Amino acid sequence: MIRQKSKGTLIVISAPSGSGKGTVINGLLxxxxxxxxxxxSTTTRPMRSNDIPGVTYNFVSKEEFEKKIEEGxxxxxxxxxxxxxxxxxxxxxxxxxxxxxxILEVEIEGASNIKKLVPExxxxxxxxxxxxxxxxxxKKRGTDSKEKILERFHTAYKEVNEVTKYNxxxxxxxxxxxxxxxxxxIKAEKCRVDRIEEVFLNTTEEEIHxxxxxxxxxxxxxxxx
Ligand code: 5GP
Numbered sequence: 001m002i003r004q005k006s007k008g009t010l011i012v013i014s015a016p017s018g019s020g021k022g023t024v025i026n027g028l029l030x031x032x033x034x035x036x037x038x039x040x041s042t043t044t045r046p047m048r049s050n051d052i053p054g055v056t057y058n059f060v061s062k063e064e065f066e067k068k069i070e071e072g073x074x075x076x077x078x079x080x081x082x083x084x085x086x087x088x089x090x091x092x093x094x095x096x097x098x099x100x101x102x103i104l105e106v107e108i109e110g111a112s113n114i115k116k117l118v119p120e121x122x123x124x125x126x127x128x129x130x131x132x133x134x135x136x137x138x139k140k141r142g143t144d145s146k147e148k149i150l151e152r153f154h155t156a157y158k159e160v161n162e163v164t165k166y167n168x169x170x171x172x173x174x175x176x177x178x179x180x181x182x183x184x185x186i187k188a189e190k191c192r193v194d195r196i197e198e199v200f201l202n203t204t205e206e207e208i209h210x211x212x213x214x215x216x217x218x219x220x221x222x223x224x225x
Contacts, residue, residue, distance in 0.1 A: 003198040008035070008096040009189055010118050011103045013182075014111045015126035016156030018137035020172045024126055025105055027179035028186075037095045038103045042068065045083035048143040058088075076106070076113040081151050085110070101186070107155075108162045115165075122189050124182060125166040129173035131157070 015021035029036055042058045044065050053059055060068070065084045069077060077086030087104055095102050104114065111123055128134035134156060138149050163169050168185045172178040189195075 001200065001202075002196050003200065004190070005195050005197045006099050008099050008101040009186065010092070010096060010114075010121035011101055011186065012111050012114050012121050012123045013103060013105050013126060014108050014123075014159070014166070015172075016128065016134060016159045017152040018134040018141070018156065019126050019128040020137065020175060020178070021105065021126045023175055024170075024172060024178050024182060025103060027175065028103065028182060031179070031183065035099070036101045036103060037091070038105070039087055039092060041085055041087055041105070042074070043083060043085045045081075045085070050143075075117065076110045078107060078109045078113075080107050080109075081148065081155055087114075108159050108165070112165065120194070122186070123166040123168070124185060125163045125169045126178065126182075127160065127163065127169055127171045129171055131160075 013021060013025060015024075025038060029038055040054065040056075040058055042060055042065065044060060044062050045057075047053070047057075047059055051057060051059075062084065065077075065086065068074060068086070073088055073090075074086035075089045075092065077084060079085075085107070087106060087110065092102055104110075106114065114121060115123065128137070135149075135153055138144070138152060144152065170178050170181045170185070
């Protein structure tokens with residue numbers, strides 16, 4: 001009866017540092033690795049012990065990053081807490097055209113730039129359960145200096161106020177619940193009427209009318225079609 005667009009969905013996920021978005025995204029990828037693809041960003045920030053080059057990020061120098069900006073390599077890029085982060089253009093359209101959902105994990109400025117380019121994308125904000133919990137998670141990570149943690153906290157504090165620019169917000173107090181909620185949002189997104197490409201009726205109205213008129217099972221003569 002309906003044919004839906006076969007294109008994948010561009011899913012933009014933002015969250016302040018310490019909200020656990022990495023774990024949520026890993027859960028989404030694990031649930032459906034065949035039909036989902038996470039874009040690997042390029043950054044100039046120093047590598048952390050749990051980073052895997054080419055998997056968590058592509059790490060480049062400031063000069064290399066700036067050269068790539070000039071070459072138009074990025075769909076969007078930003079300077080966040082003193083380092084460059086950018087989403088490479090490559091693969092995004094190709095994956096979407098193949099029906100694969102593309103996940104972009106970007107901060108709010110990046111999300112706002114993507115919204116200008118792709119207004120129909122799905123924008124999800126992951127929120128930490130509380131500011132105290134967010135600071136606790138930042139400290140526990142043990143990867144940043146006190147100064148960096150403070151800077152990240154102040155940036156995150158500002159970011160939380162930007163939540164209304166997104167389509168959905170998910171509070172990450174329990175990881176499994178947060179993943180379930182994002183799954184439900186993605187599922188609902190696929191059913192939106194603006195994803196319908198064609199509505200087709202394989203039987204004409206007259207054919208159904210005839211069928212009903214000839215139907216001997218109708219006992220109530222009052223039924224008028
Ligand atoms: P982190 O240093 O904690 O890995 O990332 C810092 C922030 O940069 C996070 O909010 C993350 O979502 C964001 N980020 C990562 N990659 C990109 C990107 O390609 N573009 C933009 N705009 N932000 C990004």
